[in-house]
Amino acid sequence: MKVVVDMTKCQDHGQCVFAAPDVFRMDDGGHLAHISDPDDALRDEVEEAADVCPLQAIRIED
Amino acid sequence: MSARIVVAGAALGGLRAAEQLRATGWTGRITIVGDEPHMPYNRPPLSKEALVGKAPFESLTFTPKASAADVEWRLGTKAVAARLDERAVVLDDGSTLSYDGLVVATGMRPRRLRCPGPLAGRHTVRTLSDARGLRDELTRPGARVVVVGAGFIGCEVAATAVGLGVAEVTVVDPLPLPLLGPLGELLARALLKRHEERGVRFALGAGVTGFEGRHRVRGVALSDGTVLPADVVVESVGSLANTEWLDGNGLDLSDGVLTDEHLRVGGRPDVVAVGDVARFPNARYDGVPRRVEHWSIPADTAKHAAKVLVAHLAGAGAGAGAGTGLAPFAPLPTFWSDQHEFRLQSFGAPVLGLGDVRVLDGDPDGHPDGDVLVGYHAGGRLAGVVALGGRAAASAAARWRARLLKQPALTV
Numbered sequence: 325m326k327v328v329v330d331m332t333k334c335q336d337h338g339q340c341v342f343a344a345p346d347v348f349r350m351d352d353g354g355h356l357a358h359i360s361d362p363d364d365a366l367r368d369e370v371e372e373a374a375d376v377c378p379l380q381a382i383r384i385e386d
Numbered sequence: 387m388s389a390r391i392v393v394a395g396a397a398l399g400g401l402r403a404a405e406q407l408r409a410t411g412w413t414g415r416i417t418i419v420g421d422e423p424h425m426p427y428n429r430p431p432l433s434k435e436a437l438v439g440k441a442p443f444e445s446l447t448f449t450p451k452a453s454a455a456d457v458e459w460r461l462g463t464k465a466v467a468a469r470l471d472e473r474a475v476v477l478d479d480g481s482t483l484s485y486d487g488l489v490v491a492t493g494m495r496p497r498r499l500r501c502p503g504p505l506a507g508r509h510t511v512r513t514l515s516d517a518r519g520l521r522d523e524l525t526r527p528g529a530r531v532v533v534v535g536a537g538f539i540g541c542e543v544a545a546t547a548v549g550l551g552v553a554e555v556t557v558v559d560p561l562p563l564p565l566l567g568p569l570g571e572l573l574a575r576a577l578l579k580r581h582e583e584r585g586v587r588f589a590l591g592a593g594v595t596g597f598e599g600r601h602r603v604r605g606v607a608l609s610d611g612t613v614l615p616a617d618v619v620v621e622s623v624g625s626l627a628n629t630e631w632l633d634g635n636g637l638d639l640s641d642g643v644l645t646d647e648h649l650r651v652g653g654r655p656d657v658v659a660v661g662d663v664a665r666f667p668n669a670r671y672d673g674v675p676r677r678v679e680h681w682s683i684p685a686d687t688a689k690h691a692a693k694v695l696v697a698h699l700a701g702a703g704a705g706a707g708a709g710t711g712l713a714p715f716a717p718l719p720t721f722w723s724d725q726h727e728f729r730l731q732s733f734g735a736p737v738l739g740l741g742d743v744r745v746l747d748g749d750p751d752g753h754p755d756g757d758v759l760v761g762y763h764a765g766g767r768l769a770g771v772v773a774l775g776g777r778a779a780a781s782a783a784a785r786w787r788a789r790l791l792k793q794p795a796l797t798v
């Protein structure tokens with residue numbers, strides 16, 4: 325699974341981090357970092373993260 | 387004909403409901419009825435980055451999940467009546483949709499001021515077309531703006547207007563501080579200061595008695611006798627639930643649609659409500675049903691309601707609560723609000739702890755732009771946290787989120 329975050333949209337809300345902590349995290353500067361090719365077993369988590377992103381910045385590309 | 391679920395309301399709540407119905411295994415038809423002409427779009431940017439022009443309006447449309455690709459959309463169509471006993475919804479084009487399950491997702495509309503005076507120049511901010519119209523007027527050189535109502539949307543629009551370069555922006559509210567009701571005095575004071583330092587003016591402790599001008603608004607008359615010159619007025623004085631179409635079914639529609647602890651409406655297992663319009667008891671708190679107008683609620687309610695509805699339609703949930711195997715709905719409310727360069731980030735239910743507000747981090751009287759983290763307590767226990775400041779403040783609030791989640795139910 326391929327996860328793309330549109331960094332021009334992302335405003336570091338961090339809601340994705342709560343939903344999918346294995347894929348998204350906040351770096352020390354409070355900015356988003358993420359794994360772009362997570363295991364397919366994490367699909368539910370990542371879909372949840374995409375749902376709850378207030379800026380709808382997360383896209384899942386299969 | 388195959389079984390069908392009808393969703394009334396084609397915005398975030400309606401979309402998430404359809405997606406969750408599919409995720410829960412519903413393979414029957416789904417028809418979504420929405421009176422706006424657009425596919426569901428994201429509302430929060432309408433008072434923030436989209437109004438300021440940073441996000442194009444077209445970019446706000448949600449991308450529905452592939453699982454919802456076969457949903458039938460009836461856009462530009464309004465539900466005007468429902469006959470729940472017959473499982474039928476009547477539309478404004480004269481047609482009637484029969485259903486096996488119904489999802490109520492018709493949300494809210496802005497409350498309007500009832501004052502004498504012209505209508506032209508008066509705006510609300512709820513829909514795409516509202517925001518387009520307001521942006522056109524805000525960007526006219528020399529526009530003088532009066533925002534009526536110092537709630538979240540009012541404060542955001544005032545900040546956005548200043549950001550757009552509008553020189554005269556005044557916020558009017560009968561209460562003595564902005565956002566006093568939801569946030570309490572401590573943060574309200576800090577916010578007032580930050581707004582004023584960035585050029586927003588306030589006329590607090592006064593109500594609006596009328597609008598001046600012949601063909602369009604030229605001034606706003608206040609209860610203390612002053613008249614504020616105005617070319618653009620934004621009315622952000624709360625919202626009303628879109629429930630008229632459900633009249634006549636014996637439901638409690640006094641403030642949104644009353645639901646049980648599983649989001650079911652009127653004791654009917656085949657009708658659920660999601661999003662802003664649902665007035666639900668939250669098992670995390672005191673069991674008092676409340677509407678919660680936060681962006682996170684449509685997704686949370688949709689998830690729970692879809693499970694309940696699909697379990698019933700699959701024949702599992704014959705009686706109340708039976709068969710679904712679900713614990714009562716107990717979301718952790720969360721919201722944010724962006725004003726100037728600051729973000730308010732909240733977790734939990736601050737309104738339940740307004741009587742006991744403590745500073746958890748930072749110094750509200752210290753640096754005027756410093757980060758502040760505030761805890762709201764009920765019966766000595768933490769009910770909610772709100773951070774005001776930059777990214778670090780929001781991250782600090784997030785660290786308290788886990789604690790709020792783990793806490794046993796707060797029944798005071």
Ligand SMILES: Cc1cc2nc3c(=O)[nH]c(=O)nc-3n(C[C@H](O)[C@H](O)[C@H](O)COP(=O)(O)OP(=O)(O)OC[C@H]3O[C@@H](n4cnc5c(N)ncnc54)[C@H](O)[C@@H]3O)c2cc1C
Pocket residue numbers: 394395396397398399400419420421422429430431432433463464465466491492493494495511512513539628631660661662663678679680681682684720721722723724
């Ligand atoms: C300007 C603005 C800024 C916001 N900012 C924030 C924020 O920063 N943070 C936050 O947490 N929340 C924010 N919110 C709140 C958040 O956007 C809402 O909670 C969310 O949009 C609710 O979605 P909903 O689908 O339940 O209701 P709605 O979005 O109200 O959708 C209901 C839909 O149903 C349609 N409808 C109504 N009646 C009928 C009918 N009879 N037949 C057919 N269709 C009908 C309506 O036209 C609408 O399209 C903001 C809201 C606004 C308006």
Ligand code: SF4
Pocket residue numbers: 329333334335336337338339340341348356376377378379380381382
């Ligand atoms: S939830 Fe969205 S905006 Fe927030 S950090 Fe994640 S991608 Fe960025």
